[in-house]
Amino acid sequence: MLLELRDIHVHYNKVAALKGVSIQVPSDGIVTMIGANGAGKSTTLRAISGLTPVTSGEIWFDGERIDTLPADKVVARGIAHVPEGRRIFPDLTVEENLRTGAFLRTQRAEVEGDLEDVFGRFPRLKERRRQWAKTMSGGEQQMVAIGRALMSKPRLLLLDEPSMGLAPVIIQEIVRIIEAIVKQGVPVVLVEQNAELALNVASYAYVLETGTVSLAGAADDLHENEHVKRAYLGV
Amino acid sequence: MTELILQTVVNAVYAASYMSLIAVGLVLIFGVMGVINFAHGELYMAGAYTVVALYSQVGVPFFVTVVAGLIFVGLLGLLMEQSFFKPLRDNPLGGLIASIGFLLILQTSAVLGFGVRMAHIRPPTQAKFELIEGVVLTHQRLFVIIAAIVLLSLLHLFLRKTKFGWAMRACAQDREAAALQGISLSQISRIAMFIGAGLAGVAGALTAPLVSPTPYMGHSVIVTAFIIIIVGGIGQLEGAVVAAVLYAFVHTFVTTFYDGVVADITGLLLMLLVLVIKPTGLFGTKERA
Known part of the structure; x- marks a missing residue:
């Protein structure tokens, strides 16, 4: 287990x-x-x-x-946890939100690769990467929250x-x-x-x-x- | 009359510069850690006394003492974080009370070390620019203006372009969500405390030759800083800068054309007006969780 x-x-x-x-x-x-x-x-x-x-x-x-x-x-x-109510950072841009997910990672090139990967999964986030997260719709905010969790390269997602x-x-x-x-x-x-x-x-x-x-x-x-x-x- | 108005503008820009250094530090600490640092005015005072000790008494070059002021007061900030803000993390009221205690410690230390009288500091330079006939800007004041622009720009770049900058903003917006990204609140708080305190230290060090430090100089500064952060919107860094400029202009103009007491009252009325029209402050959004 x-x-x-x-x-x-x-x-x-x-x-x-x-x-x-x-x-x-x-x-x-x-x-x-x-x-x-x-x-x-x-x-x-x-x-x-x-x-x-x-x-x-x-x-x-x-x-x-x-x-x-x-x-x-x-x-x-x-372990990455997408909390109840999404809890994205409202006054960070979409891209900054995603990058905070990679806070602990030190391999720069890998992080850039994973960011592109997340943008591949959520094309709408790529279009809006410079937008304040609080201006996104509920569904998009959920995508930001999941994308942020994926940026930590988790072995388990909650x-x-x-x-x-x-x-x-x-x-x-x-x-x-x-x-x-x-x-x-x-x-x-x-x-x-x-x-x-x-x-x-x-x-x-x-x-x-x-x-x-x-x-x-x-x-x-x-x-x-x-x-x-x-x-x-x-x- | 034109000269007087222009001179007042110059004076207001100077006042706005050092007040924004102080207010931004206070806002940064409140934003990240959720505590109101009552000792912030005394950190400013400690910066001024760094100059008294090193520059006036020992003869260290002025700009070296300014850097020393930044580092020394920044370390005082770290000491505050480690000794009471951190243990009282879940108790903002406790943090506030502890910071009042630290205020008294710093004040008493200054009295014991330097006496209660004003310390007069010979300015490192008496040079001045005559902008136009009758409008002067002393170099000493220019240093303060330049330092404020440079340091606040650097802070802005740090917050917008670096990983620790994002982490600091993330902590200010949602501490729990920040922890879920692996961001250590303790580490970010230490950085915020060092920067916030250091900015107050620089403001104190640079203005020391202009204001004649006393151990009690922090009082008036902290009251002004509180007015500024309330007007700007608590927790809003940009708001603090804009409000510092607004307050400085109002206060300086009223002081020049009426008198200082009326200016203080006007400052408070300004705060009242903002609270009536927009209770969250000029830049504030709705209250945080």
């Missing part, structure tokens, strides 16, 4: 947000976490990337324990609600991009409220309910699960 969470507990001011979450992420494909608002999906991602301290439990990434590392050191290990607030046609475009990234060998942990979308693209899925994993299994199986159908797929 590339990433493994073992019995992770997280508290926000004494209130338990995660009550023993264990998750495994293999080194290819998409693993998804679905669940209602406040179930602990984003908190799980924040715990992995070091934004939220873990109260107990262990997080292992590629044979190394990472749950005590601060966020900027976790990135250095190869995506928090990439479909949030986007029109269906844009969501389809983002999904195609995510699938292309996975095909090129970068595994993805996808957090989604849109369970239909998540279960369609993922190979394995976890259902989070009030801070614990209530169900886990192959995405296709969960898609047919009665409880999942009723609670998350609305059928």
Whole structure:
């Protein structure tokens, strides 16, 4: 397993947000976490990337324990996190946003190559590279956020609600991009409220309910699960 | 009358220059670290006393002491960051209170080292340009204007063209997202503190021969700097420069044609006016998270 969470507990001011979450992420494909608002999906991602301290439990990434590392050191290990709400830098240009993703990298030529690669993936960003990021549409901002994460040359990509607030046609475009990234060998942990979308693209899925994993299994199986159908797929 | 107006313009440009050096440093520190550095006026004072100590008392060449002022005060900034801003990172109010404590330490050190009286410094040069009949610009004031233009241009290039410059702006806009890019807030804060403090130090060192330093000279400066950053929009570097120019012109003209107290009141009214019309300041956008 590339990433493994073992019995992770997280508290926000004494209130338990995660009550023993264990998750495994293999080194290819998409693993998804679905669940209602406040179930602990984003908190799980924040715990992995070091934004939220873990109260107990262990997080292992590629044979190394990472749950005590601060966020900027976790990135250095190869985990890129596209946070909820995209969190691009509004008063940086598109290109500057992308380049901050490569902050830790020292091989200049490689970074330039990857920038061209990101522009190849998102031609619209290339056209608007000198534009302030805050002037971009929601879909374009999501592309900036994903592109910025790719600029760190990650070995694992965490995506928090990439479909949030986007029109269906844009969501389809983002999904195609995510699938292309996975095909090129970068595994993805996808957090989604849109369970239909998540279960369609993922190979394995976890259902989070009030801070614990209530169900886990192959995405296709969960898609047919009665409880999942009723609670998350609305059928 | 024309000469008087032109002379006042020259004086205002000089005042705008050193005030922007101070205000930009204050804004940089607030932007990156989210703390209000109350000791900023005393950093300016420390720059002035670097000149008193090295230039007046030891006889080191003036421009060497200016560079020494930048480095010494920059290091004071680093000391502040390491000793209390960093441990109080999640407590902006604590940082503010600690900076007030540091203000008192610096002030008391200056009193103990140099006494409470004004230190008179023989200017390194008495030369002046006569721009036109009756309008003069002393070389000493010109140094301040040149230093402000050069240093603020360099800062602009640093922020727009270098990786650490982007990282610094990124931290000012969204610290958590910056950390997710591998940017260390501690490292960027040290750089911001050194630059912000160093700029105040240079302003103090260059203006020392013109203002006769006292250990309490920071007070009036910090009040003016606060007015400037509120008018410009808190956290906005360009806003700080524009507001410094605006404030300096208003203040200098009112001082020349009425008097200094009315000028101070006008400055505060200017701030009030901006707050009523555009509460985020001239360049401010909506409040940050």
